[in-house]
Amino acid sequence: MVSYRKRGHVWQYEISYKDQFGKYKKLRKSGFEHKSEAILAASQIQIEYPNLSSAKSSEEPLVSYYKRWINVFKKNVVSKITFNKYQNTAQHIYEIFGDLKLKDLTKLRYQEGINQFAKTHAKRTVSCFHKQIRACLLEALDEKIIMADPTRKAVITGIERPKINKVLSYKNWSILIKNLNTNKIDEMIIFIAAVTGMRYGEVVGLTTKDFDFKSGYISVNKTWDYKYKTGFMKTKTKSSIRKIAIDEQTVFKLKEYLKLHEFKNxxxxxMNKKDHILVSAEINKSLTNKLESLNIPRITFHGLRHTHASILLYKGVSVLSVSRRLGHSNITTTQSTYLHIIRELQSQDQDKIISILDNAIK
Incomplete structure (x- = not known):
């Protein structure tokens, strides 16, 4: 039911409807100079929103709807870390769009927001930000809260990060591990990663119980949430639970490190005396400073894992053994990650095969 009345010098329409719970609600809008304009606007609303509760919902701010959406569809489905990422997106939405209502989010306004976000973030991050918002708005589209998808054909850009080497050469890797002060927390972290290929969360999740110095191995059975500080977590995959063999020098350095530091059960x-564990940005800064001091090209901390695997492959260690050492879920993951190295080694193997055959035939 629609009614019209004049309020001062302007006209207002009022539409009565039942919400999803059967309760009567009213949708009002005023400010029309002529009654005919109010009638036209009311008709348009009824055409666009056959379910008028959706029209009311379109008044909700984007950030509010997004928060409700992640709490309903994501909170009990994804991991805590992934849900934290969705919550971070909510914060960015508010910083960019403020209290902008769903009905006022046009394609142009959305693209302006994406462009603003792209000024300070890499293209991959912008793409993730866009995908999360789009998934939410497609839900609003299905509910007919909005009549069109403002994210459709959005152009994704981002700042270009300077290119960083992925791995160190064997020579530079050797120089690095020989010049690390393994009595210091940050440099011991770097050392462990360089000689084991462990992931950062696995390294900083180590406790005294994870070392078997007599047999010479490190046990990887958990990780540490250094980013969101939720404590110990499960490993990335079941195959990430493994034992990594270590050499005598590594055993010696670890023993010396443990003697110098006190730990709770x-x-x-x-973890330092202030109960703080370095986050990825901090350890990457420490690694960068160390590499610069040794005049070695920069790599990321994760590059130590790639370096470790690459060196083992070049030195003739089987792909299967490298895969198990890295904790990959299957050998295919290792083969695809280090395909370029494997191809080089296969080329060398072909030369060896020909040489063996030549010698045998002579």
């Missing part, structure tokens, strides 16, 4: 050995 089941406390990570790389």
């Amino acid at each position: 089941n406390q990570p050995i790389f």
